[in-house]
Amino acid sequence: xxxxxxxxxxxxxxxxxxxxxxxxxxxxxxxxxxxxxxxxxxxxxxxxxxxxxxxxxxxxxxxxxxxxxxxxxxxxxxxxxxxxxxxxxxxxxxxxxxxxxxxxxxxxxxxxxxxxxxxxxxxxxxxxxxxxxxxxxxxxxxxxxxxxxxxxxxxxxxxxxxxxxxxxxxxxxxxxxxxxxxxxxxxxxxxxxxxxxxxxxxxxxxxxxxxxxxxxxxxxxxxxxxxxxxxxxxxxxxxxxxxxxxxxxxxxxxxxxxxxxxxxxxxxxxxxxxxxxxxxxxxxxxxxxxxxxxxxxxxxxxxxxxxxxxxxxxxxxxxxxxxxxxxxxxxxxxxxxxxxxxxxxxxxxxxxxxxxxxxx
Numbered sequence: 001x002x003x004x005x006x007x008x009x010x011x012x013x014x015x016x017x018x019x020x021x022x023x024x025x026x027x028x029x030x031x032x033x034x035x036x037x038x039x040x041x042x043x044x045x046x047x048x049x050x051x052x053x054x055x056x057x058x059x060x061x062x063x064x065x066x067x068x069x070x071x072x073x074x075x076x077x078x079x080x081x082x083x084x085x086x087x088x089x090x091x092x093x094x095x096x097x098x099x100x101x102x103x104x105x106x107x108x109x110x111x112x113x114x115x116x117x118x119x120x121x122x123x124x125x126x127x128x129x130x131x132x133x134x135x136x137x138x139x140x141x142x143x144x145x146x147x148x149x150x151x152x153x154x155x156x157x158x159x160x161x162x163x164x165x166x167x168x169x170x171x172x173x174x175x176x177x178x179x180x181x182x183x184x185x186x187x188x189x190x191x192x193x194x195x196x197x198x199x200x201x202x203x204x205x206x207x208x209x210x211x212x213x214x215x216x217x218x219x220x221x222x223x224x225x226x227x228x229x230x231x232x233x234x235x236x237x238x239x240x241x242x243x244x245x246x247x248x249x250x251x252x253x254x255x256x257x258x259x260x261x262x263x264x265x266x267x268x269x270x271x272x273x274x275x276x277x278x279x280x281x282x283x284x285x286x287x288x289x290x291x292x293x294x295x296x297x298x299x300x301x302x303x304x305x306x307x308x309x310x311x312x313x314x315x316x317x318x319x320x321x322x323x324x325x326x327x328x329x330x331x332x333x334x335x336x337x338x339x340x341x342x343x344x345x346x347x348x349x350x351x352x353x354x355x356x357x358x359x360x
Contacts, residue, residue, distance in 0.1 A: 009050035011036030021066035033066050033073070033093075043093060053093035059084050063110035074120060076108035086111065086122065088137055101143035103129065112159045114182065121147060121168070123156040128170060148180045194261050194273040197247070205278050206247040209261055216266040217242050225258040227356070233262070252278045260290070277355075287345050293358030298343075300329045305348040311357075312342050333359045 014037040023029035033043045041053040065074040071092040082105040087096045109123040122129040130147035155173040166182045193210040220242035223231040261273040272291040288301045311320040
C-alpha cells in the first residue's frame with residue numbers, strides 16, 4: 001500500500017464527519033469538508049489549507065453535503081429543534097439559508113443532491129424525504145414530502161446515487177439496504193427547456209424547446225391560447241422535434257398570445273412546460289405563471305425581483321398575499337376552491353403585472 005498523510009486541522013481527536021467533492025477547476029484535487037468532535041467545521045479546497053466555516057447561531061451540524069463542481073452545501077442539524085433542521089449555502093458556507101420549511105420534527109441523518117437537478121433528498125429517522133430548490137435558494141411548492149413507497153419507517157443512515165444506472169441506494173437501521181430507481185416517474189421534470197427569441201420582424205417570434213433525452217417522451221404538443229386558460233394544440237410531434245426545436249416561428253396577431261408545451265411521456269403520463277406570453281408588439285411579458293390551469297402548485301416567475309404577490313377572486317377579494325423578495329414564488333392552489341383567480345405581482349421597481357390562473 002501507499003503512505004498515509006495526516007490532514008488533521010484541529011478537528012479534535014475524533015472527527016465525526018467528512019465529505020468530499022470534485023474540485024471545480026482542478027480535477028486532480030478533492031475539496032474536503034469535515035466536522036470535528038468539538039463541532040468545529042472546516043473545509044479545504046486544496047487538501048492542505050483549511051478554513052473554518054461557521055454554522056448558524058444555536059445550530060450544530062450533523063452532516064454536510066458538498067455539491068459536485070459547485071459551491072452548494074446542504075447541511076443537516078442535530079436534535080429536535082423543529083425550526084432548524086436543514087440549511088443551504090450557495091457560497092461554500094459563508095452564508096446559510098434555512099430550508100427546514102414544512103419538515104416534520106424528527107431526527108435528520110444526512111442530505112444528498114441529485115446533481116444536475118434541483119432535487120434534494122434527506123435521510124431521516126423515518127425514511128427518505130425529497131424537496132426541490134427554487135432559484136432564490138428556498139423550497140419549491142409544498143416543500144418536503146416522503147419519497148417513494150414500500151420502505152418501512154426506519155432510520156435511514158446513508159444514501160448514495162448511481163448516475164450510471166439512475167438508482168438511489170440507502171442503508172437502514174435493522175431493515176437492510178434498499179434501492180429505488182430515479183426515473184422521470186419519481187423525479188420532477190425540470191430538465192425540459194421552453195423559451196422564446198424575438199426576430200427582426202415586428203410581431204414575429206421564435207419558440208425554442210429542448211429535452212436532453214433523459215426524459216423519454218412519446219410525443220410533444222405545442223399549444224396556444226388567447227386567454228391563458230383554454231389551450232388548443234397547434235402542432236403534434238412524434239419524431240425528433242418532440243425533443244428539440246431551434247425555431248418555431250409564430251406571428252402574434254392578438255394583444256396577448258399564450259404558448260406552452262404538453263409533453264406525453266412513454267409511460268402515458270403528461271406534464272406541461274411553463275407558459276410563454278407573447279404580446280402584439282413582439283415583446284415577452286415579464287411575468288410567467290405555470291402550470292395554468294392547475295389543481296396543485298402554481299409557479300410564479302418574474303424577470304425582476306418580486307416585491308409582493310397577491311391572489312384575488314374575480315370579485316377582488318384577496319385570498320393570499322406574500323412578500324417573496326425573489327424572482328420566484330410558488331403557491332399551492334389546492335388550498336383554494338376551484339374557480340378563476342388573478343395573480344397580481346409587483347416588482348422591486350413598482351411595476352405591476354396581472355395574470356389569470358384557473359384552479360381546476
